[in-house]
Amino acid sequence: MAVIQVEHVRKRFGNKDALEDVSFSIPKGEIFGFLGPSGSGKTTLIKILTAQLNPTDGQASVLGQPATTMQQSAQKMRFGILTDNSGLYERLTIEENLELFRQLYSLPKSSIDKVLQFVNLSGERKKKVNRLSKGMRQRVMLACAIIHEPELLFLDEPTSALDPVNSAHIYKGLRYLNEKGTTIFLTTHDMAEAESLCDRVAILYQGQIQAIGSPKELKKQHRENVVRVDLTNGEAYELPVTEGTADQIADWMKRGLIDRLATKEPSLGDIFIQMTGSELL
Amino acid sequence: MSISLRRARAIFVKDYKEFSRNYAISISLIVPILFAFLFRSAGPSLPGAIGFLFNISLVLLTCLVQACLIAEEKERNTLRTLMMTPATTLDVLIGKSALVFVLSALALAIASYVMGYEPASLWAVVAAVVLSIILYIAVGTICGLFSKTLLEASLSVIPAAMVFTAPPVAPLLFGDYPILKVLDYTPSIQLVQLLELPPGFMTGDILKPLLIISAWTVVFSIISVVLYQRRLKDE
Ligand SMILES: Nc1ncnc2c1ncn2[C@@H]1O[C@H](COP(=O)(O)OP(=O)(O)OP(=O)(O)O)[C@@H](O)[C@H]1O
Ligand SMILES: [Mg+2]
Numbered sequence: 171m172a173v174i175q176v177e178h179v180r181k182r183f184g185n186k187d188a189l190e191d192v193s194f195s196i197p198k199g200e201i202f203g204f205l206g207p208s209g210s211g212k213t214t215l216i217k218i219l220t221a222q223l224n225p226t227d228g229q230a231s232v233l234g235q236p237a238t239t240m241q242q243s244a245q246k247m248r249f250g251i252l253t254d255n256s257g258l259y260e261r262l263t264i265e266e267n268l269e270l271f272r273q274l275y276s277l278p279k280s281s282i283d284k285v286l287q288f289v290n291l292s293g294e295r296k297k298k299v300n301r302l303s304k305g306m307r308q309r310v311m312l313a314c315a316i317i318h319e320p321e322l323l324f325l326d327e328p329t330s331a332l333d334p335v336n337s338a339h340i341y342k343g344l345r346y347l348n349e350k351g352t353t354i355f356l357t358t359h360d361m362a363e364a365e366s367l368c369d370r371v372a373i374l375y376q377g378q379i380q381a382i383g384s385p386k387e388l389k390k391q392h393r394e395n396v397v398r399v400d401l402t403n404g405e406a407y408e409l410p411v412t413e414g415t416a417d418q419i420a421d422w423m424k425r426g427l428i429d430r431l432a433t434k435e436p437s438l439g440d441i442f443i444q445m446t447g448s449e450l451l
Numbered sequence: 452m453s454i455s456l457r458r459a460r461a462i463f464v465k466d467y468k469e470f471s472r473n474y475a476i477s478i479s480l481i482v483p484i485l486f487a488f489l490f491r492s493a494g495p496s497l498p499g500a501i502g503f504l505f506n507i508s509l510v511l512l513t514c515l516v517q518a519c520l521i522a523e524e525k526e527r528n529t530l531r532t533l534m535m536t537p538a539t540t541l542d543v544l545i546g547k548s549a550l551v552f553v554l555s556a557l558a559l560a561i562a563s564y565v566m567g568y569e570p571a572s573l574w575a576v577v578a579a580v581v582l583s584i585i586l587y588i589a590v591g592t593i594c595g596l597f598s599k600t601l602l603e604a605s606l607s608v609i610p611a612a613m614v615f616t617a618p619p620v621a622p623l624l625f626g627d628y629p630i631l632k633v634l635d636y637t638p639s640i641q642l643v644q645l646l647e648l649p650p651g652f653m654t655g656d657i658l659k660p661l662l663i664i665s666a667w668t669v670v671f672s673i674i675s676v677v678l679y680q681r682r683l684k685d686e
Contacts, residue, residue, distance in 0.1 A: 220535065222685040241683060243453065243537040251535050257528030259465060261472040273461030274536040314532070
């Protein structure tokens with residue numbers, strides 16, 4: 171059964187469509203990445219899926235219920251969300267912030283220790299939030315979003331503005347959560363992040379999904395039919411896949427001239443630029 | 452809509468911790484007590500003093516603090532984060548209001564004691580003050596929900612202060628025009644009437660002001676809940 175099912179969703183703001191016609195579904199246990207240039211409607215989609223916005227048209231269901239019911243307490247127990255407009259109580263310590271969430275979700279005391287270990291902040295628990303660095307703050311917000319071990323986790327650019335070490339911490343945590351069964355829906359600007367973390371990605375542009383699939387599949391689909399050959403004498407060629415090329419390569423091979431031989435594969439970033447005509451970041 | 456006392460209490464405890472570390476806002480606790488000492492030194496029979504004290508405290512303490520607490524949650528995005536947890540509208544509003552309620556009740560009780568104020572009917576005054584505190588909390592909630600920042604919230608309380616506390620002094624400023632009779636139905640004038648009830652009062656003298664204040668309280672509480680629920684959506 172799909173954890174998220176989106177059918178022909180459209181969202182209009184004023185006289186402009188932020189989302190035109192978006193359909194996809196996410197099975198249980200997947201890490202799904204939503205990629206798209208700034209303003210393409212990624213956040214809008216998360217808001218629709220969490221009942222913060224109503225779609226103008228189309229249907230979305232989340233965790234087996236219509237997305238519009240996600241405001242009910244029983245549904246809220248089942249998902250967690252971290253967006254760029256999540257916030258923390260500045261005058262409270264990390265632990266006090268988590269204590270609030272523990273109570274709101276009716277969890278046992280041990281859940282705080284567990285989640286603190288998870289985001290690697292056990293040693294900092296008594297620190298006030300207004301003394302924390304950006305990366306620590308982001309990890310605390312993640313902790314608040316996952317303290318109840320949700321079935322589904324929405325992450326809107328979870329690692330933007332984080333350095334690679336902090337991002338790596340978060341990736342590790344997310345993979346672990348995922349292994350324990352949490353389905354993860356994330357948006358990102360970071361292609362490397364999408365490639366290493368996501369089982370599948372979708373590229374959103376001009377209100378529609380332009381491509382969807384595993385990073386591997388997408389790369390295969392967009393592979394150009396060329397081989398790249400580096401010779402031991404320093405020469406390098408990009409050759410079309412033809413019989414002539416095969417003969418040429420066989421010849422070089424016999425003479426022991428080949429240093430490196432590879433099919434040329436586009437990166438996810440290349441595909442993204444090709445689809446959207448825009449550079450990220 | 453359901454209420455979970457556990458969740459409302461968690462929000463209350465959180466607000467209490469934040470409030471006690473936020474000196475810029477917690478200082479408003481001393482407003483009523485400061486006025487009480489001021490009026491006491493002017494003599495206990497200063498006309499209108501007790502009414503002024505209660506009305507100004509309801510604005511500067513109850514309404515202002517509630518508006519600031521809500522506006523700060525909006526400014527820091529914590530309100531949206533709270534809305535994404537199982538806490539319902541009533542959990543959040545009751546949890547947040549409970550703190551301001553307790554503080555207001557405490558401060559007004561201390562101020563009355565300092566002034567040496569003795570009401571003609573204790574229960575009527577207590578009922579009127581409880582209702583008024585709830586009313587001004589609702590007004591503060593509305594001000595907070597409409598403002599984007601703490602500063603806006605503090606400023607938005609000024610019109611509320613004019614509407615709600617000016618009526619008792621209006622006749623002194625503008626003379627006794629018949630049109631000002633409308634102001635008799637404001638909650639501040641009704642509260643003053645109850646506070647200054649003469650000893651030989653009738654039941655009707657109590658009932659009418661209580662009913663009028665209740666009506667205001669109910670209307671504004673409903674408005675504040677409806678406004679909060681609209682905020683759940685991000686349109
Ligand atoms: N509440 C709103 N009212 C009007 N227009 C809106 C609203 N929210 C978003 N938009 C518009 O919808 C479009 C999509 O915005 P959205 O925030 O979903 O983009 P995004 O993909 O999340 O961008 P980013 O990567 O910068 O976060 C934008 O053009 C934005 O201006
Ligand atoms: Mg966004």
